[in-house]
Structure formats: structure tokens, C-alpha cells
Amino acid sequence: MTAYILRRLLLAIPTLFGVLVVTFLLLYVAPGDPVQEMVGERADSATIARLRKELRLDEPMLSQFTHYAGGILRGDLGTSYITRRPILSDVLERFPKTLLLAGTAMLFASITGILIGVLSAQRPDGWFDRLALGGAYLGISFPVYWVGLLLILLFAVTLHWLPPSGYGGFRHLILPALALGTRSVAFLARITRSAMLDVLNSDFVRTARAKGLSERAVVLKHGLRNALIPVITVLGLDFGYYLTGSILTETIFSWPGLGRYVVNAISRRDLPAIQGSVLFLSVIFVLVNLLTDLAYAKADKRVSL
Amino acid sequence: MPDRRTLIDSRDNYDPRSLDPALSTDVPTGRAVSYVFDGLTRFTPQAQVVPDLATSWELSSDGVTYTFHLKHGVRFHDGTSFSAADVRHSWERVLDPKTRGGRGWPLYPIRGAKEFAAGTASSIAGLAVTNDSTIQITLTEPFAIFPKMLAMPATAIVPKHTPPDFGEHPIGTGPWKFVAWHHDDYLLFARNAEYHEGAPLADSLEARIIPELSTAEAEFEAGNVDVLQVPAQESPSWESNEETRPLLQSAPSLRLIYGAINTTRGPLKDARVRQAINLAVDRGMILKRLMGGRGTLAAGVIPPSLDGYNPALSAYPYDTARARALLKEAGYPNGIDIELWTSQSEQFPRIAQTIQAYLARVGIRVKLVQRDASSMREAARNGKTDIALKDWYADYPDAENFLYPLLHSANRGVGGNVSFFSDATFDSVVSKARREPDDQKRIALYREADSLAHVQAPMLFMFFYTELYAVQPWLKGFTVPSIFTGERWTSVKIVHPPKPIAR
Numbered sequence: 001m002t003a004y005i006l007r008r009l010l011l012a013i014p015t016l017f018g019v020l021v022v023t024f025l026l027l028y029v030a031p032g033d034p035v036q037e038m039v040g041e042r043a044d045s046a047t048i049a050r051l052r053k054e055l056r057l058d059e060p061m062l063s064q065f066t067h068y069a070g071g072i073l074r075g076d077l078g079t080s081y082i083t084r085r086p087i088l089s090d091v092l093e094r095f096p097k098t099l100l101l102a103g104t105a106m107l108f109a110s111i112t113g114i115l116i117g118v119l120s121a122q123r124p125d126g127w128f129d130r131l132a133l134g135g136a137y138l139g140i141s142f143p144v145y146w147v148g149l150l151l152i153l154l155f156a157v158t159l160h161w162l163p164p165s166g167y168g169g170f171r172h173l174i175l176p177a178l179a180l181g182t183r184s185v186a187f188l189a190r191i192t193r194s195a196m197l198d199v200l201n202s203d204f205v206r207t208a209r210a211k212g213l214s215e216r217a218v219v220l221k222h223g224l225r226n227a228l229i230p231v232i233t234v235l236g237l238d239f240g241y242y243l244t245g246s247i248l249t250e251t252i253f254s255w256p257g258l259g260r261y262v263v264n265a266i267s268r269r270d271l272p273a274i275q276g277s278v279l280f281l282s283v284i285f286v287l288v289n290l291l292t293d294l295a296y297a298k299a300d301k302r303v304s305l
Numbered sequence: 306m307p308d309r310r311t312l313i314d315s316r317d318n319y320d321p322r323s324l325d326p327a328l329s330t331d332v333p334t335g336r337a338v339s340y341v342f343d344g345l346t347r348f349t350p351q352a353q354v355v356p357d358l359a360t361s362w363e364l365s366s367d368g369v370t371y372t373f374h375l376k377h378g379v380r381f382h383d384g385t386s387f388s389a390a391d392v393r394h395s396w397e398r399v400l401d402p403k404t405r406g407g408r409g410w411p412l413y414p415i416r417g418a419k420e421f422a423a424g425t426a427s428s429i430a431g432l433a434v435t436n437d438s439t440i441q442i443t444l445t446e447p448f449a450i451f452p453k454m455l456a457m458p459a460t461a462i463v464p465k466h467t468p469p470d471f472g473e474h475p476i477g478t479g480p481w482k483f484v485a486w487h488h489d490d491y492l493l494f495a496r497n498a499e500y501h502e503g504a505p506l507a508d509s510l511e512a513r514i515i516p517e518l519s520t521a522e523a524e525f526e527a528g529n530v531d532v533l534q535v536p537a538q539e540s541p542s543w544e545s546n547e548e549t550r551p552l553l554q555s556a557p558s559l560r561l562i563y564g565a566i567n568t569t570r571g572p573l574k575d576a577r578v579r580q581a582i583n584l585a586v587d588r589g590m591i592l593k594r595l596m597g598g599r600g601t602l603a604a605g606v607i608p609p610s611l612d613g614y615n616p617a618l619s620a621y622p623y624d625t626a627r628a629r630a631l632l633k634e635a636g637y638p639n640g641i642d643i644e645l646w647t648s649q650s651e652q653f654p655r656i657a658q659t660i661q662a663y664l665a666r667v668g669i670r671v672k673l674v675q676r677d678a679s680s681m682r683e684a685a686r687n688g689k690t691d692i693a694l695k696d697w698y699a700d701y702p703d704a705e706n707f708l709y710p711l712l713h714s715a716n717r718g719v720g721g722n723v724s725f726f727s728d729a730t731f732d733s734v735v736s737k738a739r740r741e742p743d744d745q746k747r748i749a750l751y752r753e754a755d756s757l758a759h760v761q762a763p764m765l766f767m768f769f770y771t772e773l774y775a776v777q778p779w780l781k782g783f784t785v786p787s788i789f790t791g792e793r794w795t796s797v798k799i800v801h802p803p804k805p806i807a808r
Contacts, residue, residue: 032679036686036719039407040330042700042710043719046423047407054405082322084405084472093488152523164523165515167490254515256489264319264489269679 117192640668
């Protein structure tokens with residue numbers, strides 16, 4: 001197990017280096033100029049030339065890249081061109097907020113989605129199953145943007161139950177987490193349902209029923225546990241969706257997370273901020289994938305690492 | 306009693322760059338800087354320039370040396386006294402290459418400022434601190450509107466000892482003391498009881514950062530924010546609603562919406578073609594239908610609220626027959642092909658589509674190029690756009706701030722003139738106006754320059770925008786500012802209890 005984890009972590013290094021190269025190249029060829037964003041609407045060419053030189057933007061591509069990659073190796077993500085603050089502290093300030101939002105949405109989605117899936121599988125094509133199917137279609141089809149605005153209109157503007165936006169206590173978390181989790185609830189419900197049906201129709205479940213176990217024990221102990229494996233895969237894959245989906249959710253709900261930071265950085269062509277946050281998110285992805293694989297082993301004893 | 310004693314603004318839609326005046330190149334930064342800091346002069350909400358840290362100033366007879374008399378007894382928020390040396394320090398800091406601010410140009414009229422910024426001089430030759438309350442500023446040539454530029458956020462005064470994280474923990478002499486900055490969330494300021502113009506009426510001021518406009522509207526409707534900048538496309542619904550109409554306040558803003566016509570590209574070199582473009586687009590209809598009628602048609606570049614505006618100069622009429630005739634006269638009876646660039650913000654894409662449709666009627670085939678603001682700015686500054694649909698907000702209230710950056714040949718490209726307009730007569734009139742000490746003569750020159758611009762048509766003149774704000778009924782003393790740093794919330798207070806807040 002430890003050897004497996006170490007091997008996976010070592011394999012992550014070329015992956016991350018690839019991310020570094022691709023991000024750098026993409027930004028290098030992309031239109032837009034960070035220096036022009038720094039100086040604003042009115043400037044003079046002397047200032048622009050001086051800033052370009054100071055930021056090494058006048059140097060050849062390879063020299064810019066080695067300078068940047070050198071900084072990364074020393075653990076320095078650099079300083080924002082625009083705000084002049086260190087990228088790492090900016091990212092670390094915002095990431096916990098994104099994680100809180102994504103985590104809450106994921107928790108909400110897993111509990112609700114799995115519950116609906118299990119209930120649907122009890123009586124396939126029963127009224128609950130049909131209702132859940134209809135709901136799932138809607139949930140998957142609605143864009144997070146639109147769901148978010150509807151939630152604000154209903155719960156904040158009309159009913160005054162919750163704040164429309166902003167960062168604060170649990171009350172501020174509810175609406176964005178609902179908006180972000182909706183699509184996932186629908187998806188998880190469908191996956192859980194079909195996995196449950198497969199499992200419930202298998203031989204060992206028939207055996208379990210035959211030996212006189214209660215339906216509750218059959219469903220929860222034998223059924224759900226085995227149905228969880230595809231669900232874990234989906235959750236792991238969905239984590240990427242949670243982080244990217246949070247860009248929109250954070251914008252609609254004025255949530256001060258990493259998604260908005262990246263969007264701002266892109267619109268201002270703040271190269272080190274874009275590169276730094278993309279690299280940071282890549283590290284998170286690699287770790288989440290590793291955790292997903294470890295979770296398989298936990299859920300399914302047949303998987304050995 | 307109101308539930309809250311904090312004034313809450315909703316206008317910022319992205320995180321300020323910094324709270325350091327030297328880095329104030331964008332709107333949220335400039336606005337926050339104007340709360341914490343003072344300049345030698347300041348703007349009123351109506352965009353008048355009045356003394357601030359200066360009590361008065363004199364100009365030498367040759368028009369190049371200003372003697373500014375400074376207020377006595379003003380203290381920074383940390384208790385240290387303000388003096389003339391702070392002025393010199395602040396401006397050296399703005400120009401210092403190490404600051405990397407990029408906003409040195411308001412100080413370039415000072416003798417030696419450019420040399421200092423380039424690193425070839427160790428001090429600014431034209432700045433002389435006479436005593437604690439007097440500073441002499443010598444310019445390279447007469448420039449009568451210079452005091453107006455000292456009200457810009459970039460030229461605000463900071464204390465002598467600025468720590469490296471000054472942009473995160475600013476200390477100024479302004480009406481509001483900095484309290485906290487939660488990035489992408491809100492900025493909090495507290496009343497400066499010792500403010501030299503009289504302490505603000507409210508206890509504190511919160512500037513919320515709300516990126517999405519519909520969210521800001523929801524926050525306003527929920528009563529969580531006190532003012533809302535209503536976007537043009539939303540104004541008809543706010544104006545027609547019985548409940549919201551009484552909350553609306555408007556003011557003409559110093560913002561020009563226009564299409565910069567690159568005068569160096571193909572058929573657009575010909576003034577007749579550019580005039581034809583102006584004649585072919587029904588701007589009145591665009592203003593009414595896409596902008597909720599919020600603005601005044603532009604005949605030139607000087608807004609109606611500024612000296613130099615000429616009411617007798619009327620905007621190009623909508624006249625497709627004349628447009629076609631002019632194109633034919635210019636040698637393009639079969640029309641021309643051009644690219645119209647637009648950003649994705651606000652109503653610009655829709656305005657661009659409408660312009661495309663109008664121009665098609667006179668045979669001008671338009672290819673629309675829609676890019677994000679940064680890409681479009683770069684393309685326009687590099688001369689790669691035929692027409693770039695954009696806007697221009699004044700940095701200081703003077704016609705010069707439109708004529709000179711937008712159309713003087715010295716500012717082609719990065720300086721703001723993305724029409725790449727270069728006309729010797731226009732240049733000489735504007736340069737003369739900049740040097741002219743007499744107000745009336747200068748205004749006459751502004752008018753002359755604006756008429757020249759009108760005839761040469763280096764832009765598709767669209768409109769001057771009118772701001773529309775929704776202001777909560779419990780807010781008293783708020784004035785819709787004509788310039789973005791004009792309202793500093795000093796005489797604003799909450800008088801009626803707001804509805805219970807879900808926050």
C-alpha cells in the first residue's frame with residue numbers, strides 16, 4: 001500500500017510538469033498583454049517597455065519558461081503582476097473557501113443522490129422511481145447558473161429565508177451548495193439506482209434473502225455496499241466538475257473562492273496567477289484521483305493495491 | 306433605529322488591484338483609494354474640482370510654477386502629521402520604477418518627472434518643498450488644468466513611511482480609515498473622526514464585491530445593499546415598476562461610448578468613408594432600444610457637462626442616402642469590407658450587431674470580431690482593428706481628457722488614440738489649448754478642436770452615458786457621481802430602519 005502510494009506520487013511529477021508546460025505555452029500564444037492590463041486605459045510606451053523588461057516578458061520563450069520553472073522548483077509560485085501579492089498566499093487564502101463549498105455540495109449530493117437511488121431501486125418503475133427519473137432529467141439539464149439565480153430569487157428575494165450571496169456562516173453556504181450539487185444529485189441517483197438493481201438481482205443477494213435476512217439488511221449490508229463502487233468512481237470523476245462548476249457558482253453567489261480568482265486572473269492576463277492556480281489545482285486533482293483509488297480498496301476487498 | 310449602521314455599496318464587480326494609490330489603474334481600486342486618501346484637490350459628485358489637502362494655490366505669471374499652500378494640522382490615520390514632504394514622497398513613489406504601478410502619466414507635466422520615472426534622475430527637479438505647508442511645482446510648460454489631475458487617485462498623498470504591504474494596509478488622511486479587506490468579498494472602512502473636512506456621518510462603510518449583476522440586484526431587493534448601479538439594459542424595467550421608480554436617481558457621467566475608426570487602414574483613411582459610417586447608423590434608435598435611452602447623442606468627444614461642449618454642433622443625422630453618396634464619391638460605389646471589434650461586456654455585442662445591420666444597408670459589409678476585453682484592447686492598440694467599439698471614462702473632468710488622449714497624434718496606440726488619428730491642425734489646436742492659461746480662450750480652442758474631430762470623423766460617435774442608480778429609501782445624502790470617485794460617502798447616512806435583513 002505504501003509502495004503503491006509512493007509510486008503514484010512519483011508518477012505525478014511528469015503529469016504536473018506537463019501541466020506546467022501546456023499552461024505556459026497556451027498563455028504564451030494567447031492574445032492579450034499583461035502589461036497593458038497593468039497600466040490601464042491610458043499609458044505611455046516608455047512605461048510599457050520598462051515594465052515588460054522588468055517582468056522578463058521581452059525575453060525569448062525558453063528563457064521565460066526556465067526562469068518560471070526554476071521558481072516553481074524552489075517552491076515559489078511567483079508574484080502577481082497586477083496585485084503584486086505572492087500567488088501562493090492568494091491561492092491558500094481562497095482555496096479553503098472553494099473546498100468548503102465543493103465539499104458541502106458533494107456531501108449534499110452524495111447523501112441525497114444515493115438515498116434517491118436506493119429508494120428508486122426498491123420498486124423499479126414505481127411512482128417514486130418515475131418521479132426521481134423526471135427530476136434527474138431536469139437536474140442534469142439545468143445549468144448551474146440558472147439554478148443559482150432561481151434559488152436566489154426564491155429563497156432570498158421572495159421568501160427572505162437566506163442571504164442572496166456572500167461569504168459567512170452556514171446560512172451563506174446553503175444556496176451555493178444546493179446550486180452546485182443539483183446536477184450531481186441527479187447523476188448519482190441514476191448511477192446508484194442501476195448499480196443497486198444489478199446487485200439486487202445477483203445470486204448472493206438471492207442467497208441472502210433465502211437465508212432469511214430482513215429486507216433492510218439485504219439492501220443496506222449486501223446491496224448498497226457492493227453498489228457503492230461505481231458511485232465512488234463517479235464521485236471521484238465529479239470532483240473536477242465541482243471545482244470547475246464552482247467558478248460559475250462562486251460568481252453568482254459572490255463566493256470568494258479560487259474559481260473567481262482564476263477568472264479574474266485570466267481576464268487581466270495575470271500570467272503567474274493563472275499558472276500558479278492551475279498548477280495548484282492540478283496537484284489537488286492528482287491527490288483526489290489517488291484518494292479515489294484508495295477508496296476502491298476500502299469498499300471492495302477484491303481490489304488490492 | 307436602523308438595523309445596521311454600516312453603509313453598504315454594491316458597485317465593485319471585481320477585487321481591487323491594491324489599496325495603494327500608486328497602483329490605482331482600475332475602478333474598484335480608485336474608488337477605495339478615494340475613501341482612504343486625499344489629494345491636493347478632490348472631485349465633488351458633480352465632478353467639480355475643489356481644494357482638499359491644499360487650501361489654495363497660485364500660478365506664476367509665466368504659467369509654469371504652482372505654489373500650493375497646504376492645510377495645517379492634518380493627521381494621517383496612524384497619528385503622524387501631514388506635511389509638504391509627504392507630497393514629494395508620494396509622487397516620487399508613484400513614478401519610481403520599483404513601484405511598478407504604471408500610472409505615472411498624471412505627474413509627467415512636472416519638470417523632471419519623466420527623467421525620474423526612467424531612472425535617469427535621483428529626484429524630481431520640478432518639486433521643491435519650501436516649508437512644511439508649502440510646495441512649489443514647476444511644470445515643463447504651462448498646463449492650466451494641472452490642478453485637476455491632482456484629484457486623481459494615483460496622485461493621492463501617502464505617509465513617508467510606507468511598509469511593503471502598504472497596498473493591503475493603507476494609511477491615508479481621507480474620510481475613511483481602512484479596517485479590513487476580505488478579497489473578492491468586501492472592504493470595510495471606519496469613520497475617521499478627525500477628518501479635516503468634517504467626519505463622515507455614518508460609522509462605517511462596506512464596499513461589497515459582487516461580480517454578477519443579477520446578484521447585486523437581488524441584494525438590493527433584499528435590502529442588503531444601499532445603492533445599485535442599474536445597467537442600461539435593465540433600466541426600462543426599473544423605470545416602469547411603480548415600486549422601484551421612486552428609488553431611481555440619475556446623473557450624466559463623463560463616459561463616451563464610441564467606435565474608434567482606425568484612420569490608417571484601407572478605405573477608412575478617407576474622411577468621407579468615416580462620415581458615411583456615422584451617417585449610416587441610427588444612433589438614436591440604438592440609444593433608445595439598447596441603452597434604455599440613457600444618454601445623449603455625441604457629435605464630438607466633449608460631454609455636455611464639460612466646458613468646451615458646443616450645443617450648436619449637432620450629431621450626424623441618420624441619412625443612408627448621403628452615406629451612400631459619400632461612399633460613391635470616395636470611390637467605393639460597391640461598398641467596403643471592414644472588421645468591427647467588440648468586447649463581450651454589457652450591451653457592446655448587441656450594439657455591434659445593430660451597427661453591422663445598419664452598415665449593411667449602405668453596402669458596408671461588416672465582419673464582427675468579438676473578443677474578451679484584454680485581447681481587444683491589445684488588437685486596437687496595435688492597430689489591428691478597423692473599428693473598435695469601446696468606451697472612455699474621464700479620469701478628470703476636463704475636455705482635454707477626451708480630446709488629447711483619444712485623438713492627439715502623440716497618444717496613438719497605448720496612449721488611448723486607437724483611431725490612430727493624426728491631423729496637424731487638430732494637434733496644434735489641442736496642444737495650444739493645453740498651454741492656454743486663459744479659461745475662455747482655452748474653451749474656445751476646445752470647441753474648435755471638437756468641431757474638427759466631428760468633421761474628420763475619426764470615430765463612430767455614439768453617445769455620452771447617463772448613470773442610473775437605485776438608492777434605498779432609508780439612505781440620505783447620497784449623490785450619483787458623474788466621475789467614479791466623486792461620491793465619498795461623507796454626508797450619507799441611514800435614516801429609516803431597513804427591513805429585517807437576511808444576512
